[in-house]
Amino acid sequence: MQKPLAYRMRPTDISEVVGQQHLVGPGKIIYRMVQANMLSSMILYGPPGIGKTSIASAIAGSTKYAFRMLNAAVNTKKDLQIVAEEAKMSGTVILMLDEIHRLDKTKQDFLLPHLESGRIILIGATTENPYINISPAIRSRTQIFELKPLTALDIKKALQRALADTTKGLGQYPVTLLPEAMAHFASATNGDLRSALNGLELAVLSTPPDPTTKQIEITLPIAEETLQKKAFSQDGDGDAHYDVISAFQKSIRGSDTNAALHYAARLIEAGDLKSLNRRLLVIAYEDIGMANLPACSRVVQAVTAAEKLGLPEARIPLADAIIELCLSPKSNSGMVAIDSALSDVQSGKIGAIPADLKDAHYKGAAALGRGLGYQYPHDFKGDFVPQQYLPNNLRHKQYYLPKTNGKYEQAFKQQYERLQRLLKSH
Template identity: 70%
Template sequence: MRPKNIDEVVGQQHLVGAGKIIRRMVDARLLSSMILYGPPGTGKTSIASAIAGSTKYAFRMLNAATDSKKELEVVAEEAKMSGTVILLLDEIHRLTKPKQDFLLPHLESGRIILIGATTENPYIAINPAIRSRTQIFEVKPLTEDDIKKAIKRALSDKVNGLGMMNVDVAPEAMNHLCRATNGDLRSALNALELAVKSTPPENESKKINISLPIIEECLQHKALVQDKDGDAHYNVISAFQKSIRGSDADAALHYLARLLASGDLISVNRRLLTIAYEDIGLANPSAAARTVAAVTAAEKIGLPEARIPLSVAVIDLCLSPKSNSAIKAIDDALADIDHGGYGDVPAHLKDAHYQGAKTLGHGVDYQYPHDYPHDWVPQQYLPDPIKNKSYYQPKDNGRYEAALKDQYARLKKMQKGQK
């Protein structure tokens, strides 16, 4: 089911959609080496294969960790004899220096178009010599709609998929298959294939009926409930956040248990990090830091042990003072930007680190706060049209934000020349 050309790629429209960067490269046949990074099963190899299929270049796949320099030499010889070769190098963060030194001149000449694939952060894990010769693109987890589209394609494709078999997937089974794989299409297709090929057809209709229990078994993930409409998962996550926001520790632990029983560690971790900054925020910043530590621990140890740090975080957040002042402040600022509510940066704040800046009046009247008592001096920072705007509306539900509220008010008064 791997795509044969760029039009068949599922998801990743920020890269392969109309007018986007990889689509432009393919359409113009001006390919450059690139690194694709993101979670497993999200389309890194598929994009490389689709690029090769659309451009008709030779396509070779190697693994930086397991394939030797000799395999790279074979690809280089092929490129010399037949022209450009697209090389997908999986686990590129494991590329050794001898292999890297061999590849560099071939990348420079353009004979090899390298497409590196990795789940690691390339800005940290990949050698700068390779990184400087490639463009870096993030491949994002597929949405449920993306996975559903791919599954339906697999069920109807009579050549590469399961189209020759009479398969009926129950709506609740389809929803669970699309959701429980957390954006990993490979896992979804593997589970679908296992389910179809291990389920005997009905005697009379010869139809293979795939139910929710079958998909649960093939995925090894339990569904939250029998969920034909696909809403139960989101309802539980919503109740989870609202219970923490409402300071009900028992309800929050109940919904945490339901999510963990379904094996959905990823949604729990994402939601907890969001809650820590959205609902607790400046009322208790240390609780947010503790939540980050708990989520990190949960990711490292996995289930079932992950339930321990996560329950600590949930209780901590439930019983913490709450404040949504930070999210309201940034949302108000973004709303102004969306409606054109901004003006030119004041001249004294503009960059003055270039020849001719003073002629333009840039940075001329800037007052350096550290040259003044208490490292502060009144001067205008906001553009003229919104110079009196206040986005942050502090609360005093916790000691920390109460102190911020006092400091914010004091600075506002001093800015206006009041005592």
């Protein structure tokens, strides 16, 4: 039985990895580890289908170490013992352990000494946040790398490579992939390369050649049917997905309820719940923010409900959230404030932390002047005492410039300005 295209096209060298150039590009950390042959155990985390297994496979291929794949949820301690025995014989084994967040304590305790000795180089893969869902014992023995969602351009590159590869890919088939179909495979899979490759293979194998041209022509309708997702438009430029998301956010920002619902409906009809949920969360805090913080919380609740429900029912809580955001007062003051602070930090406007704010919880701190003169606000009336918190060179800086578009930020503005007056008087 032939393995799926996504499996066959896994890279065997670090240079073949699609995307993730912040980790595997020339001069980046994993690239340098491979080049120096100084591998250490690591955890790769990110959404499904973006290259965790591919990177592990490429590392193994580049270093020529034995490569084994197990699943923490399915494979037993006995399976780990077999890998450990192989490592004793061959010297080093790279172990790709999928769903590492589900590694139980018995398996973990068995693995730890082998990680310490370096006989097993662990590459754990997870879609969960490792800082929350993976035990400290494993985390302390690994480096943690976050993988980024693949772009449509990344996926197009991988699809073109698969169509050209006559050994592992689809190069032996006379395929004509129309531009609009290519754009749909690249964008509708939301950065999941595995889905895009396997969708392309299904389209090629299930489409008969044209009797005249002898070509297997993959059109947009075939791509839509294969992925079970409709395209946003027929223009084939690959930007329609991003255009709809952009129009969706701008409609909410502009308080046009009907337009926002229209663009949301396009995303729902295309089955793109992930993009819709993510964009709603961004909009809530970027465009409504301080003007109506309770609405932001309700959007989080609606997105959580939508994720649990799935489509088509997910449309109901999302519609309520969209309507509320459209009709809510707007403010981007929070985003502007943090961007202003970041601009100062990035341009080198930092300054020394005042000595009385520095950590004083160690022996000898007082001799260094750390923490001396700090006044504990909870000891004062109203739990506030004016004192300097910003570095000297920024002591008069104001990043937050409140707006008055909603009752919440109006109240925050009054409190902020009162506190600023007290701080300046000090």
